[in-house]
Amino acid sequence: xxxxxxxxxxxxxxxxxxKVSCKTLGYTFSTYxxxxxxxxxxxxxxxLGVINTSRGTATYAQTFQGRVTMTSxxxxxxxxxxxxxxxxxxxxxxxxxxxMATIDTKYLDYWGQGTLITVxx
Amino acid sequence: EIQxxxxxxxxxxxxxxxxxxxCRASLGIRSHLTWFQQRLGNAPKLLIFGASNLQSGVPSxxxxxxxxxxxxxxxxxxxxxxxxxxxxxxxxxxPWTFGQGTRVEIK
Numbered sequence: 001x002x003x004x005x006x007x008x009x010x011x012x013x014x015x016x017x018x019k020v021s022c023k024t025l026g027y028t029f030s031t032y033x034x035x036x037x038x039x040x041x042x043x044x045x046x047x048l049g050v051i052n053t054s055r056g057t058a059t060y061a062q063t064f065q066g067r068v069t070m071t072s073x074x075x076x077x078x079x080x081x082x083x084x085x086x087x088x089x090x091x092x093x094x095x096x097x098x099x100m101a102t103i104d105t106k107y108l109d110y111w112g113q114g115t116l117i118t119v120x121x
Numbered sequence: 122e123i124q125x126x127x128x129x130x131x132x133x134x135x136x137x138x139x140x141x142x143x144c145r146a147s148l149g150i151r152s153h154l155t156w157f158q159q160r161l162g163n164a165p166k167l168l169i170f171g172a173s174n175l176q177s178g179v180p181s182x183x184x185x186x187x188x189x190x191x192x193x194x195x196x197x198x199x200x201x202x203x204x205x206x207x208x209x210x211x212x213x214x215x216p217w218t219f220g221q222g223t224r225v226e227i228k
Binding site (some may be wrong): 107 | 122135136155157159164165166167170171176197208210212215216217218219220221
């Protein structure tokens with residue numbers, strides 16, 4: 001069955017970078033885009049960006065332009081999200097999610113379990 | 122960027138009640154609207170896609186409607202397991218923005 005397995009929680013100091021992995025299983029990797037979403041403690045959902053896993057090209061939210069990089073590795077069916085110049089307000093749960101596309105619409109159908117990133121000095 | 126506004130931000134209802142959550146887009150998004158349920162400590166779960174299509178395995182008491190700028194999620198008979206926060210998301214254009222969420226509690 002379809003699964004997205006994310007890497008474990010990390011604690012980082014301000015100014016550092018973090019790279020989160022999302023290993024996909026149970027479907028043809030390059031057929032589906034993968035999105036990244038984050039959620040600060042007690043807050044709502046925030047969209048970070050999307051990667052075309054076939055071409056390796058990504059689109060990022062303006063808020064994160066210049067600080068986020070999404071990459072994909074077709075040999076291991078894994079996507080990565082790297083966030084640099086971390087600040088305390090980057091403390092959040094980070095989720096990857098698979099994009100389903102039909103002739104009528106697109107939506108996120110399967111989600112990873114989340115990776116907690118804590119930024120603290 | 123398309124802004125998504127949900128209302129109410131929270132509600133309290135009794136088991137068996139009909140519950141309605143609304144989501145308004147700042148621009149027309151046709152039917153490119155998804156609803157998610159997020160229970161405490163869990164990842165979001167897909168309920169409705171394309172504004173009105175029920176995801177496989179989701180109970181039929183959940184339904185979605187709307188097109189353009191105004192959308193509704195309805196729970197026809199609230200159950201204890203429906204305690205969660207509900208989010209809408211537009212998938213018409215990037216960034217794929219979310220509503221701020223509606224917390225549903227049992228009275």
